[in-house]
Structure formats: C-alpha cells, structure tokens
Amino acid sequence: MKKRIAIVEDDQDALKLLQIILTLEGFQADAYLQANDVLQDNVKVPDLYLVDINLGNASGLDLCKQLKAQTDTSHIPVIMISSSTDIREQTREACADDMLAKPFTSKTLVQKIHEYLPA
Incomplete structure (x- = not known):
C-alpha cells in the first residue's frame, strides 16, 4: 500500500x-x-504532511499547531517548507517534526x- 502524503x-x-x-x-x-482543505472531515488522514509556512490567507505554522493538537493527527510527521531565513526557529515553535528550506x-x-x- 502506498504511503499517503x-x-x-x-x-x-x-x-x-x-x-x-x-x-x-x-x-x-x-x-x-x-x-x-486538509482539515475537512472527508479528507483521509495521511502518513505525512508537507506544509508550506506561508499559505497566503493562512499560516502553515498555525496549521501545524492544529494538526499536532488533534489526537488523530498529533502522531503524524509534519515537514514544513519555506524560503524564509528563520524557518528552523519557526518550525520548532510550531512543533513541526522537520523542515526544508527552499529551494x-x-x-x-x-x-x-x-x-x-521508510520504504
């Protein structure tokens, strides 16, 4: 079975x-x-979240905090992505599991x- 991201x-x-x-x-x-969109009830819970920090009308950091606060998603890894220079500190504050700096x-x-x- 394929892992869902x-x-x-x-x-x-x-x-x-x-x-x-x-x-x-x-x-x-x-x-x-x-x-x-990812918080809707009809969305299948993935094996991992890949979330941009700046989502235009919302904050990926806030989304990460919400996911980590919910019992059904708190255990799922969240990797934040951003071109921000302070991504490491931001992801730590949001309780993200990891980060990737763009590009x-x-x-x-x-x-x-x-x-x-793991495969």
Missing part, C-alpha cells in the same frame, strides 16, 4: 510539481491549496520524507 502549498505550480515528484517516487500525493532538490525532498516514512 498531504501537500499543503498555496502556489499552484509548486503544488503540482511536488505532487508529480512524490507520485513518481511511489507515494499517494494529495494536493491542497489551502490549510482549511531544495527533489532528491533532498525524497530523502527527508524517507527519514519519516
């Missing part, structure tokens, strides 16, 4: 690119443009994911 990114091109990369790597990659390569992305979802 929820990608939350407000840049539609970046979202599509991440989805393609992860699908080619054998993951079920579910794409969400807004933080609220990053597809190889780096996949390696980071495999740290939390």
Whole structure:
C-alpha cells in the first residue's frame, strides 16, 4: 500500500510539481491549496504532511499547531517548507517534526520524507 502524503502549498505550480515528484517516487500525493482543505472531515488522514509556512490567507505554522493538537493527527510527521531565513526557529515553535528550506532538490525532498516514512 502506498504511503499517503498531504501537500499543503498555496502556489499552484509548486503544488503540482511536488505532487508529480512524490507520485513518481511511489507515494499517494494529495494536493491542497489551502490549510482549511486538509482539515475537512472527508479528507483521509495521511502518513505525512508537507506544509508550506506561508499559505497566503493562512499560516502553515498555525496549521501545524492544529494538526499536532488533534489526537488523530498529533502522531503524524509534519515537514514544513519555506524560503524564509528563520524557518528552523519557526518550525520548532510550531512543533513541526522537520523542515526544508527552499529551494531544495527533489532528491533532498525524497530523502527527508524517507527519514519519516521508510520504504
């Protein structure tokens, strides 16, 4: 069974690119443009969340805090992505499991994911 990754990114091109990369790597990659979309009741709980810090109308950091506060998602790894220079401190405050600073390569992305979802 494929591991499911929820990608939350407000840049539609970046979202599509991440989805393609992860699908080619054998993951079920579910794409969400807004933080609220991933919190809907009908959304399948993934094995990992990949969340951009800046989501336009919402904060990926707030989404991460919400996910870590809910019993059904608190155990699921959250990897934050951002071009922000203080991403490390921000992700620590949001209780994220890890972070990736943009720009990053597809190889780096996949390696980071495999740290939390071994093949």
